[in-house]
Amino acid sequence: MAAIESDIGELDWAVSTDITVNWGDMDSLGHVNHSVFAKWMETARMRFFSKIGMMDLYESSNIGPILARIQVDYKAPVLFPDVVNCKTLVSKIGRSSFDMRYVIHSSNQKNDIVAVGKVVCVLIDYKSGKPVEIPDTLRRSMLGIEE
C-alpha cells in the first residue's frame, strides 16, 4: 500500500466540485470523520459519471460501474465550518476497469490539500454480474475526447 504519488499540481482534472462541510460530519475527535472524505470523492465521481454519459448507459443497457478498490491518503484534518473542493479524473483505462484519482482542498486552510485518493472501478453487466469491455464512445468520453 504505497503512498499515492504527488504530481497532483500537473493534472488536468475533469471535474471540480465544491462541497459544504456539515457540523455532524465531525466525529468525537473533533474533526471530520475519515469516511466522509470517501463520500466527497463519490460526489465528484458521480458528477463525472453524469458528465460522460455513464448514467445514460446504465439506464439503457444495465451496464454500469462498480467500485472495486479505494485508497485515501489523509494530509490534514478538516473542521466545521468549511467548504472543501474535490477534483477527479480518469488516470488509467484498461479493458473493463479504470482508475480515477482525486484531490481534496480545504478553503479554510488556504486551499491546502487535505487528502488525495484513488479508486479502481470495473464496468459490469448488472444482470450477469460479469465485467464487460468499456465501449469506445465511453472510453473517449472518459479521456475527454470531444466528438
Place this chain on the structure above:
Amino acid sequence: MAAIESDIGELDWAVSTDITVNWGDMDSLGHVNHSVFAKWMETARMRFFSKIGMMDLYESSNIGPILARIQVDYKAPVLFPDVVNCKTLVSKIGRSSFDMRYVIHSSNQKNDIVAVGKVVCVLIDYKSGKPVEIPDTLRRSMLGIEE
C-alpha cells in the same frame, strides 16, 4: 404531533446557510434520506450558536445546550445534485429552554420549501447535568438584540 404552522414566509431568520447535497446522502429509495434533513438543521443551529457566543460560554463555563426534541415535516423529496438552503431562528425562550424553527429550500426545485422543522433545546451545566437559567446576555443575543 401537530403540523408545524406555516407562517414561514413572515419570519425574520437569524441564520441562512447553503449546504451541498452529497450523492451518498440518497438512500435506496433514490432520494435524500430523511435523517440528513436533521443534519442540515444542525449545521444551521451550530452556525447560530457560534454567532451568538454559545460556544464561548460552553468553553469558559461548561454550560451549553442539549437537544431535547426534534420535529421535521417533510414537504418534498430532495435529489442529488442540489444545494439546499437552511434557515433558523429562536422562536421561543423560557427560563432554561428555548425553541428553534427551521425551513429548508431546494435550489433545484425553484427554491420551494422541502421541509420545515422545530427543536427544543435546554441549557444545562455539563458537570451536574442540570438545567440552568439562560444568562441575560445570551438571551439578548438569541433575540438579536444588539448591545
Place this chain on the structure above:
Amino acid sequence: MAAIESDIGELDWAVSTDITVNWGDMDSLGHVNHSVFAKWMETARMRFFSKIGMMDLYESSNIGPILARIQVDYKAPVLFPDVVNCKTLVSKIGRSSFDMRYVIHSSNQKNDIVAVGKVVCVLIDYKSGKPVEIPDTLRRSMLGIEE
C-alpha cells in the same frame, strides 16, 4: 410540539430489533449524533414494513409509504460501545395515513429508555404522487390481525 406521551411500558410492540452502535456514530460532543436515532427508528420501521408485506405491495403495484413527519424526544445520551434496542408499532391508522411509535433502549444503560419517537406515514401511488386508501389486507397486517 408536545412531548410524546409516556405510556411506553404498556404497549404491544410489533417489532423489536437490536442495533450495534458504531464509533463513528458519535459526533464532536462525544455522544451519538441525534440524527442517528432517526436512522435506528427507520431500521425498525423497515423491518416492520417487510413483516407486513408493505415491500411486496410496493414492488407489485408502485404503492408505498412516504414519511411525512418525524418527532424524536431525547431522554439520555448514547455512547460507543453500546447495543441499542428499537421497538415500533402502528399507533393509529387513518384513510391513507398511519402513525408509528418508537422506543429506544440502551443495553449499556441498564436498558433505560434513551429516546421515544413518532412518525406519520402516508401511503401514496408513486406514479401519480397522490395518497391512496390503505388496502384492507395491509390494514389488518398493520394491526397484527392474523389471517
Place this chain on the structure above:
Amino acid sequence: MAAIESDIGELDWAVSTDITVNWGDMDSLGHVNHSVFAKWMETARMRFFSKIGMMDLYESSNIGPILARIQVDYKAPVLFPDVVNCKTLVSKIGRSSFDMRYVIHSSNQKNDIVAVGKVVCVLIDYKSGKPVEIPDTLRRSMLGIEE
C-alpha cells in the same frame, strides 16, 4: 495501489466484532454505501485501541494515533438486513507508525468475505502534531504479548 494480499484465512485476529446493518446504510444503488465499510473498520479499530490501552495513553499524555492512509478492496455488495463481522489486527509496527489489516464477513452471505482492508496509523503528540516513537509497553500490547 496493489490488491490486498489474501492470506486472510491464516491470520490471528486481535478483535472480532459483530455490527448490525442499518437500512439507511444503503445508497441509491440499493446496497450498503462503500463509505460505511470504512466506518465498520473504524469500529473494530476503536475496540482494539480500547483493548490495548491506547485510549488511556491518549488521556494521560495527549499521545494518540492518527489515520494516515486507508485502503478497502470490495469483494461483494452488502444488503439490509444483515449483520457483518469485522476483524482486525496489527500487521506491521515501525518506529512511530503501524499497519492494521481488516476482513469483513456477511452473515447473510454464508459468512463470505465482502471486503478486506488496510490502514496506516501514526502515533503523534497531539500538542506538537509531531510523530512520536511507539512506547515499548504499547508495542507489546499491539503484538498481543502478555505481561
